[in-house]
Amino acid sequence: MSGIYIHIPFCKQACHYCDFHFSTNMGKKEAMVLALIKELELRKEEFKDEVVETIYFGGGTPSVLNTAEIDQIIGAVYGNYTVVSAPEITLEANPDDLSKEKILELANSPINRLSIGIQSFFEEDLKLMNRAHNAQEAEACIAMAQVYFDNISIDLIYGIPGMTNERWISNIEKALDFGVPHISSYALTVEPKTALKTFIDKGLVPPVDDELAESHFHILVQKLSAAGFVNYEISNFGKPGYFSRNNTAYWQGKKYLGIGPSAHSYDRIRRGWNINNNAKYIKAIAQNELPMETEVLSKTDRYNEYVMTGLRTIWGVSLERIKTEFGQKFYAYLTQQAQKKIEDGLLYIENDRLLVSKKGKFLSDGIAADLFLVNLS
Numbered sequence: 345m346s347g348i349y350i351h352i353p354f355c356k357q358a359c360h361y362c363d364f365h366f367s368t369n370m371g372k373k374e375a376m377v378l379a380l381i382k383e384l385e386l387r388k389e390e391f392k393d394e395v396v397e398t399i400y401f402g403g404g405t406p407s408v409l410n411t412a413e414i415d416q417i418i419g420a421v422y423g424n425y426t427v428v429s430a431p432e433i434t435l436e437a438n439p440d441d442l443s444k445e446k447i448l449e450l451a452n453s454p455i456n457r458l459s460i461g462i463q464s465f466f467e468e469d470l471k472l473m474n475r476a477h478n479a480q481e482a483e484a485c486i487a488m489a490q491v492y493f494d495n496i497s498i499d500l501i502y503g504i505p506g507m508t509n510e511r512w513i514s515n516i517e518k519a520l521d522f523g524v525p526h527i528s529s530y531a532l533t534v535e536p537k538t539a540l541k542t543f544i545d546k547g548l549v550p551p552v553d554d555e556l557a558e559s560h561f562h563i564l565v566q567k568l569s570a571a572g573f574v575n576y577e578i579s580n581f582g583k584p585g586y587f588s589r590n591n592t593a594y595w596q597g598k599k600y601l602g603i604g605p606s607a608h609s610y611d612r613i614r615r616g617w618n619i620n621n622n623a624k625y626i627k628a629i630a631q632n633e634l635p636m637e638t639e640v641l642s643k644t645d646r647y648n649e650y651v652m653t654g655l656r657t658i659w660g661v662s663l664e665r666i667k668t669e670f671g672q673k674f675y676a677y678l679t680q681q682a683q684k685k686i687e688d689g690l691l692y693i694e695n696d697r698l699l700v701s702k703k704g705k706f707l708s709d710g711i712a713a714d715l716f717l718v719n720l721s
């Protein structure tokens with residue numbers, strides 16, 4: 345089983361914290377759709393032995409596409425790839441695009457899962473982040489989407505400067521009141537070269553407070569666990585039966601094809617990434633060239649990637665897999681490095697799997713980094 349990720353590199357306006365690849369100039373949208381379809385055709389051989397289980401429209405803002413464009417792209421997937429009978433087809437959507445008409449159109453398309461970029465239900469947070477929607481749209485679009493879609497995820501951001509614990513709790517409670525079955529939630533991070541970084545450097549916005557973010561994370565885990573959500577990946581919470589099939593496949597190391605500018609691909613041997621420039625991407629594809637760079641992953645790279653993704657999930661790192669896939673040297677290194685963390689209560693072993701404890705959860709990326717290898721092969 346494998347997945348196809350399709351990157352839609354357009355947004356109505358730039359969120360202040362964002363470092364994804366997108367353009368606010370929609371002038372090339374039609375040409376981009378044709379290029380995405382052509383890339384799907386050009387790369388079909390890479391997946392000739394694969395069965396596609398998930399299709400994921402990410403961005404950027406995929407909801408800027410009209411449904412005819414979405415249908416054309418999905419048609420190109422079906423026309424060139426073998427697809428399971430009931431694939432998960434997710435569209436990331438922003439509240440300001442989700443009018444009643446648009447939701448109805450999407451409900452009549454093959455899209456069967458919506459991932460809505462709510463981020464916050466509060467005007468102050470939305471303004472600080474320069475989101476294109478307002479608090480009223482955030483609430484209205486969920487209520488309308490729920491009429492037609494059962495499988496809905498919403499994104500929420502915590503650790504926003506000025507966001508008190510009370511406001512964060514209100515955000516979580518609003519999400520719970522809607523009864524959505526999946527929530528993805530991330531700490532606000534300050535990336536280099538973003539407007540947010542500039543504002544913080546100039547003193548116009550207070551810096552992000554890591555302790556506040558950690559406190560928000562613990563509140564999130566506690567409230568969502570109490571409401572029956574499983575924290576199946578550090579930033580993802582799903583009711584049973586509603587875990588993202590796309591993301592789960594990715595965390596479990598399955599193959600994926602990344603289509604569109606800046607999209608990444610992975611085939612268990614190498615990783616590839618498309619050029620992150622819309623004009624150059626369209627031009628290359630028009631000339632039947634794949635504007636992609638690749639790197640072959642060493643055994644050490646694959647080990648590090650597995651430890652990083654494994655520790656972020658409830659499936660942890662299989663010690664048996666480390667032994668059989670990577671060998672005794674890697675196994676010995678991992679168990680030795682993990683020992684101190686186990687003694688500190690940050691990691692534990694259960695059913696031959698290395699897992700992050702409740703205490704270590706917020707720190708899981710740092711813990712994983714301490715278990716990385718630099719040069720064994």
Ligand code: SF4
Nearest residue numbers: 355358359362403404
């Ligand atoms: S909508 Fe998403 S991709 Fe676009 S600027 Fe905002 S965060 Fe970035």
